[in-house]
Amino acid sequence: MSETFRRVLIVGTGLIGGSLCLSIKKECPQAILVGMDANESSLEEALKVRAIDEIGTDFVAEVLKADLLLLCTPVKQTLSFLKEVDKLSLMRPLVISDVGSTKGEIMGLAETLTNDQLSFIGGHPMAGSHKSGFIAADVDLFENAYYVLTPSSTVSAETVDRLQALLKGTRGKFVEMTAAEHDQITGVVSHLPHIIASALVKHNQVLVKQLPMTKKLAAGGFRDITRIASSDPAMWTDILLSNQEVLVAEMKDWQKQMADILNWLERADKQTIFDFFASAKNARDALPQRKSGAIPAFNDLFVQVPDHPGEIAKVTGILAGANVSLTNLKIIENREDIFGTLQLTFKNQQDVKIAFNLLTKDGGYTCYEK
Ligand SMILES: NC(=O)c1ccc[n+]([C@@H]2O[C@H](COP(=O)([O-])OP(=O)(O)OC[C@H]3O[C@@H](n4cnc5c(N)ncnc54)[C@H](O)[C@@H]3O)[C@@H](O)[C@H]2O)c1
Numbered sequence: 001m002s003e004t005f006r007r008v009l010i011v012g013t014g015l016i017g018g019s020l021c022l023s024i025k026k027e028c029p030q031a032i033l034v035g036m037d038a039n040e041s042s043l044e045e046a047l048k049v050r051a052i053d054e055i056g057t058d059f060v061a062e063v064l065k066a067d068l069l070l071l072c073t074p075v076k077q078t079l080s081f082l083k084e085v086d087k088l089s090l091m092r093p094l095v096i097s098d099v100g101s102t103k104g105e106i107m108g109l110a111e112t113l114t115n116d117q118l119s120f121i122g123g124h125p126m127a128g129s130h131k132s133g134f135i136a137a138d139v140d141l142f143e144n145a146y147y148v149l150t151p152s153s154t155v156s157a158e159t160v161d162r163l164q165a166l167l168k169g170t171r172g173k174f175v176e177m178t179a180a181e182h183d184q185i186t187g188v189v190s191h192l193p194h195i196i197a198s199a200l201v202k203h204n205q206v207l208v209k210q211l212p213m214t215k216k217l218a219a220g221g222f223r224d225i226t227r228i229a230s231s232d233p234a235m236w237t238d239i240l241l242s243n244q245e246v247l248v249a250e251m252k253d254w255q256k257q258m259a260d261i262l263n264w265l266e267r268a269d270k271q272t273i274f275d276f277f278a279s280a281k282n283a284r285d286a287l288p289q290r291k292s293g294a295i296p297a298f299n300d301l302f303v304q305v306p307d308h309p310g311e312i313a314k315v316t317g318i319l320a321g322a323n324v325s326l327t328n329l330k331i332i333e334n335r336e337d338i339f340g341t342l343q344l345t346f347k348n349q350q351d352v353k354i355a356f357n358l359l360t361k362d363g364g365y366t367c368y369e370k
């Protein structure tokens with residue numbers, strides 16, 4: 001049985017770092033988890049629910065004491081931390097891993113580290129959300145999700161085993177691959193779809209200005225395909241710039257595909273259009289089903305409210321009357337001055353269902369879940 005990590009420093013206790021802390025605490029409660037984050041509220045939330053044991057204040061001092069450093073920040077920030085740690089005089093071995101959505105750039109840097117106390121294992125759990133911060137962290141986020149590891153060339157198999165043992169509570173499926181393979185695959189299945197989702201929302205905005213009803217008619221299809229456009233723009237800027245080469249090639253390919261479809265449409269080529277949809281349907285239907293956990297429930301309810309003073313208090317009053325607590329309430333932009341949308345977030349799906357019934361039946365509100 002290999003030795004476990006005693007003191008773990010997690011930098012970035014947001015969605016991914018926070019979810020990792022929760023799953024480490026579940027299976028390896030003996031590990032001392034020290035959190036650091038630029039956002040104090042994420043740290044305080046994490047400490048409050050004992051996802052971390054301590055809040056660190058001095059990065060260098062904490063690195064010197066840690067056995068494992070988990071970098072859970074946006075990709076470009078992770079690169080800066082790794083460069084900083086490489087310069088330190090470490091008195092004992094330190095294993096470092098990250099969770100960044102791209103692997104080529106970080107592994108390129110990891111292979112040039114000169115500090116012989118460091119071992120770097122790139123990591124990327126393939127599950128997430130459009131939400132950010134510890135508030136969105138979930139102990140089950142990585143259940144049944146692939147967890148990619150890209151150990152650098154000097155790292156021993158035993159060190160990789162130690163990391164996997166610590167992360168056992170994620171219930172992720174660990175898989176090793178090269179950074180280049182990782183970036184090629186995620187470029188296609190994750191990064192390009194994010195660009196397309198955001199471009200679709202931007203495309204829609206033009207018509208929203210001319211025909212405001214566009215917003216209201218955007219139903220399940222538009223909402224499903226654009227959910228990820230609500231993700232953190234800073235994180236996605238880093239991802240695109242970090243996987244630039246792959247994405248430039250993929251976008252050229254995508255443009256070619258769009259040009260082909262445009263051509264079939266202009267020529268009203270019924271058979272080719274049918275074949276396109278049929279082969280896409282077959283491929284989509286053949287995707288492996290994901291078991292519970294990997295697709296997180298967002299516990300959100302969207303409520304349409306008339307733009308009257310006191311309307312928000314009425315909604316929260318109905319929920320308070322039934323003892324249903326909210327974890328977040330957001331007013332979604334409303335330019336029509338007729339109805340606005342409240343995004344209510346609850347602790348679990350059961351509360352979402354109770355709130356849905358109360359607000360539709362007792363309150364007469366129109367509610368939907370995504
Ligand atoms: N969101 C996803 O779906 C997803 C999935 C897998 C991997 N990732 C990767 O995980 C990493 C974190 O993403 P996330 O979704 O948890 O984002 P997040 O915004 O929820 O968390 C990132 C945290 O890092 C903190 N941070 C940023 N710069 C910092 C700095 N200089 N010092 C200290 N703290 C700093 C932020 O305050 C934030 O709390 C990214 O590299 C991302 O590419 C994201």
Ligand SMILES: O=C(O)C(=O)C[C@]1(C(=O)O)C=C[C@@H](O)C=C1
Binds near residue numbers: 189
């Ligand atoms: O489900 C989502 O919201 C995600 O965007 C998660 C998602 C993805 O599937 O593209 C996003 C980035 C990650 O690096 C891994 C997973």
